Amino acid sequence: MPHNGPQPVDRHLPTEEARDLLALTRELAQREILPRAAEEEDTGHFPRDTFALIGEAGLLGLPYPEEYGGGGQPYEVYLQVLEELAAARLTVGLGVSVHTLACHAVAHFGTKEQRAEHLPAMLGGALLGAYCLSEPAAGSDAASLNTRAVLKDGDWTIDGTKAWITHGGVADFYTVLARSGAEGPRGITAFLVPADSPGLTAAQPERKMGMKGSPTAQVHFDGVTVPDSRRVGEEGQGFSIALSALDSGRLGIAACAVGVAQGALDEALAYTLARKQFGRPLVDFQGLRFMLADMATKIEAGRALYLAAARLRDAGRDFSRQAAMAKLFCTDAAMQVTTDAVQLLGGYGYTVDFPVERYMREAKVLQIVEGTNQIQRMVIARHLAGPESKP
Structure with missing residues (x-):
């Protein structure tokens, strides 16, 4: 039977505009970001021109109001854009998430005059x-x-x-x-x-x-x-401003983690479809098929978790516990999926000729930033059982 290669993610987007936005993001990522990613990461080149391009495409201020130059999109849509960018290159996806975090204070707590003065340049790509x-x-x-x-x-x-x-x-x-x-x-x-x-x-x-x-x-x-x-x-x-920003930022990290994991799965699937051993494609061996199935399940579960938290945020409901859960689960899943992707490629997975070793190295930092995963467990436990008793 013929084997199918990696398929585009089946997205559930609320509007036709959102679907067009994600299609634009995917095209930009495949054309402008992915071809340069390996070489520029190897040399440590910061892609400032890419952020300018993203700004021109209207992707740098998606969750903020249109009246100030933002995209006026729900977080549910913005996070899926982040996922697509991170799947191509985490430097870009995480960079957009950090920029969005940096804009949060002015957008949500600034005066009307501050928003009018600063947000258009911040959201339009003129400033990073x-x-x-x-x-x-x-x-x-x-x-x-x-x-x-x-x-x-x-x-x-x-x-x-x-x-x-x-x-x-x-x-x-x-x-x-x-x-x-x-x-x-x-x-x-x-x-x-x-x-x-x-x-x-x-x-x-x-x-x-x-x-x-x-x-x-x-x-x-x-x-x-x-x-x-x-x-x-x-x-x-300031501290309450910081905490409110971090809840949203944790969802950004969760989406980036799912993107990195998806990129690793796509590479692993393509490799196991093409590579033959003992006269058969690697993907025909049950042990490897089960690994791919587990990887895909973790990714799908993580995506569902961050989107559920985003919908709570979009509805104006408290989402702090769900944000911590999404950050914890998605980043742990990304670490496991990228490690498995290296294993599936065998010796080639350990070389820089294939991107899975880079995905694995990048996944590690996502368990640390925006609050370590140990901190996320503390946050979740406090929501469940209240604050810790003090001696």
Whole structure:
């Protein structure tokens, strides 16, 4: 019997516009992103021109209002676009997710004047953003951050160091969380800081095992001054702004993870269809067929989980628990699926001649960013059983 190759994902999209949008994304990914991915990841090239192209195509501000240059699309649609981009190249898919995260504070907590002034350039692709929450000594415990902002004569002066910043050194603006008051979560305020601000510098990018085309760097603030008009939200509201952004960002990571897993499955299926051993295609061997079936099931389950959480978000309902579940499940699934893809390709899977080894290296970071998967389990358990008892 003839074997069928990888098939396009069967999407359930709410409108004809959404279907056209996803078709455009798939075409752009196949034509402009995928052919360059292996070489540019190997050399560590950041594809800034790709982000400009994505912006021109209207894909950089999809979940934000059309009146400010966004796409006005539900999160259910935006996340499926992310998945398609990540399947072609995680540097691009994750980069769009981080940029969307960086726009969240202004879009949801900014004044009408701030949205009108900043969002059109941010959402239209003229500017690329980064999100500055983590610090060298404040990762999972984000409320203990030490970067400080002091108000004097209508201007804020920011001093400190942020760490693990995606787009550090290449972004045009940074959404920065800094301590403006007492210790703890209530003393944190959010700011929109231009990248060309005097005193703002980025360190050399971290040397990473994957996503080498996406710069991750410390960002230093040495007496960086911004006017109070660039404070986003109220003083002391920054931590709640950060948490609301992270719930949405976790869904972005979940979608990217499913994209990476789907890309790995497609490669593994194509290889096992074409490769013959003992006079038969590899895909005819039951043990390998079962591996492919398990991989596909994990991907489909992950996709269903992140879309269910997105629909809750689109309906205005609480989705924090489901976002944590989606991030946890999808990224763990991506790690397993990409590892299995390497195994299915045998020795070839361990070489850079095939992309599955890159998918496996990239999947690992998705279990860490936007809250480690151990943190996700804590979040889920708190929703189920309440906060932990304190001695």
